[in-house]
Amino acid sequence: MSPPVATVEALDPHTATRAAEVLAGDGVPPGLVDFHSHLVPGVDDGARDLGEAVRAVETLAAEGVRHVLTTPHLDASVIARPELFDRQQLEVEEAWFSVVDACVDRDPPMSFHLGREILLDTASPQLSDPRVRLNGGPYVLVEFPRLNLPAGSEDVIGHISGLGYRPVIAHVERYLYQGDPVPLWDEWRHSGAALQVNAASYVGRYGAAARELAWRALEMGWVDLAASDYHARGRPWITQAREEITAAGGAAQERLLFDGNPRSLLRGEPLEPVAALDRNQGPWSRMRRFFRGR
Numbered sequence: 001m002s003p004p005v006a007t008v009e010a011l012d013p014h015t016a017t018r019a020a021e022v023l024a025g026d027g028v029p030p031g032l033v034d035f036h037s038h039l040v041p042g043v044d045d046g047a048r049d050l051g052e053a054v055r056a057v058e059t060l061a062a063e064g065v066r067h068v069l070t071t072p073h074l075d076a077s078v079i080a081r082p083e084l085f086d087r088q089q090l091e092v093e094e095a096w097f098s099v100v101d102a103c104v105d106r107d108p109p110m111s112f113h114l115g116r117e118i119l120l121d122t123a124s125p126q127l128s129d130p131r132v133r134l135n136g137g138p139y140v141l142v143e144f145p146r147l148n149l150p151a152g153s154e155d156v157i158g159h160i161s162g163l164g165y166r167p168v169i170a171h172v173e174r175y176l177y178q179g180d181p182v183p184l185w186d187e188w189r190h191s192g193a194a195l196q197v198n199a200a201s202y203v204g205r206y207g208a209a210a211r212e213l214a215w216r217a218l219e220m221g222w223v224d225l226a227a228s229d230y231h232a233r234g235r236p237w238i239t240q241a242r243e244e245i246t247a248a249g250g251a252a253q254e255r256l257l258f259d260g261n262p263r264s265l266l267r268g269e270p271l272e273p274v275a276a277l278d279r280n281q282g283p284w285s286r287m288r289r290f291f292r293g294r
C-alpha cells in the first residue's frame with residue numbers, strides 16, 4: 001500500500017489561504033516548519049488558553065518558524081473508540097481554529113496545520129483516519145510512556161510501517177532506557193521509524209542525560225528530524241540548538257533537521273538521510289587542536 005501524499009493545496013482552505021500566497025520552489029513558503037508542539041488551548045498540558053497560545057505562536061515566529069503543525073496528545077486507545085475520539089477531535093479543532101483566527105492577519109504570515117502526538121498504549125493502533133496523522137499525510141508522530149518503555153516497542157513501529165505510514169518517534173533522547181539505547185534505536189529504524197529529537201535537548205534543557213543522547217544520536221547520523229515540542233511556556237530553544245549544532249561542525253545537519261526534512265514531512269514526501277556529525281571537525285575543535293599543536 002503506497003502512503004497517501006499530503007500537499008499544501010490539500011489542506012483545509014481555512015488554514016491554507018495565507019500559505020498559498022508566497023509559495024517557494026517546493027510549494028511551501030520560506031521559513032521553518034515546526035511540526036511538534038502543544039499549542040491548542042485547553043486540551044492537553046500545553047497552552048492553557050487562547051492568549052497563551054497566541055503568545056506561543058509569536059515566540060515560535062521570533063525563532064524563524066513560519067509553519068506551525070501542532071500536535072496535541074492523543075492516546076491510541078481513544079482512536080479505537082470512535083464516539084470519544086470524534087468528540088475530543090471536535091474540541092481540538094474548534095480550539096485550534098480560534099488560534100488560527102486570532103493570528104490570521106499577522107505579518108509575516110504563519111501557516112497553521114494540525115496533527116496529533118499519539119501515545120502508543122495499544123499494540124495495533126488504528127491510523128486510517130487522516131486526523132490522527134501529521135497534516136493528514138503519511139507521517140505519524142508517536143511516543144511511548146516515557147518512564148516505562150514497553151517490551152516489543154519495535155513491533156508496534158513495524159505494525160505502523162506495515163500499514164503504509166511512516167512513524168516518527170518523538171524525543172528519542174528523553175526515554176528512560178534500561179542500558180544502552182543504541183540497539184533499540186537500531187530496531188526502531190529497521191522497523192521503519194524516523195527519529196525526532198527536541199531542540200531543547202541539544203542545549204541541556206532536559207538534563208545532562210537527554211543532552212548526551214541527543215548529541216550521540218546526531219553523531220551516529222540517526223536523527224532524522226528536530227522540533228520544539230513547545231508547550232507554550234518558556235522558550236522553544238530552536239535558535240540556540242541550531243547555533244550549537246552549527247558550531248559543532250553540523251551546519252548541513254542542522255539545515256536538514258530543522259528545515260529540509262520538516263518541510264518534506266509537511267508535504268508528505270520522503271526525508272533525506274542526515275549525515276553523521278563529526279564534532280572533531282567543528283570550528284571550536286579545530287581551534288583547540290591548533291592551540292594544542294595537533
Ligand SMILES: [Fe+2]
Pocket residue numbers: 036037038117170229
Ligand atoms: Fe510532545
